[in-house]
Amino acid sequence: MADYSNFTDVETLALMKAGDERALTHIYNKYWEGLFVSVHNILKDQQACEDIIQEIFIKLWDKRGSLEISISLKAYLFASCRYEVFRQIKTQKVQVAIFDGLEERLHAPSAYGSLEHKELLQQINSIVDALPEKCREVYKLSREENLSHKEIAEKLNISTKTVENHMTRALSQLRGSLGGLLTIEVITWLMKNH
Template sequence: MHDEYLVDKQLIDRLKGDEAIALSIIYKKYWQSLYISAHNILKDQQACEDIIQELFIKLWNNRHTLEITVSLKAYLYASIRYEVYRQVRTGAVRGEIYDNLLERLETPGTYNDIEYKELIGQVSSVVNKLPEKCREVYKLSREEHLSHKQIAEQLNISTKTVENQITKALRYLRTSLTTTVIAAITYLLVN
């Protein structure tokens, strides 16, 4: 670990000395793990590639004023984490990302018991605020894992109504759980 820190420090010094090869070495050393970290959340190849490209462009453009007070690895991961947050906050990410995160939040074992209970409590609180029919459809879909057809038959409604109610529920959850989702992203990115 100590050797890695020294190698990275030398690479930063070479970068500050305008050696483009240092940027290339840093890129080759870290791009894949940074990509995987971002892709675990965003599930969007192009967005992840863009984020990493921008990170390395900024690294090169700011090389003379670069002040890294932690390890290079920690700096790069923090930069990726920040950009993922920014994209989530500004709504630049696709809606499926929220859906995926909500599913991961509802999966036991993703977090430690206290974090899990707290996150599930927040999701449950928002779900309980949904209109009755919407809440019922959402719970049958997400908690009892029934298909749209099964829900439609059980509630004597059309499958299109089921789809509309789930879409409505997920939209409401997305807007209501932005802070929770960002907390989940934080946790998922660092673990």
């Protein structure tokens, strides 16, 4: 029995294309975890992530006869996952937690210099600036000064429930407005920056 760990991806792929199911299993075992982490960074939904990755490998097997991979197998699999995530988000087949913690990711050191990063940050700033005054004030105290809901309530002399309502409204506005910005490039960037 062949020891697939000694084969290169090109050799393993050739065996899979010839109908060797164990070669497919080896490819799956080798890349499954990295693909899962990458997809989970966007969807935050274990079942949806597993479904997407399973679909990628089913397609890989089904199309093995006509498969032409001009880049590395790893790059091909990750690109396939990005496009499947993008497709599922656009067709609203998955509930997306993409905006949860988005600001933190945008302010991560690795994010600077990227065009997608700058565009997203500009878009977020313009959405926040358009919020009603009190809602904007609450959002900025939470995100920019990292104050808790209780601290914001005390500072603004309002109830914590009111703070929660303002935050819910601000985040809802952000999610709604940013939905149109979900391009494959943005998804690619977000999958890299987790």
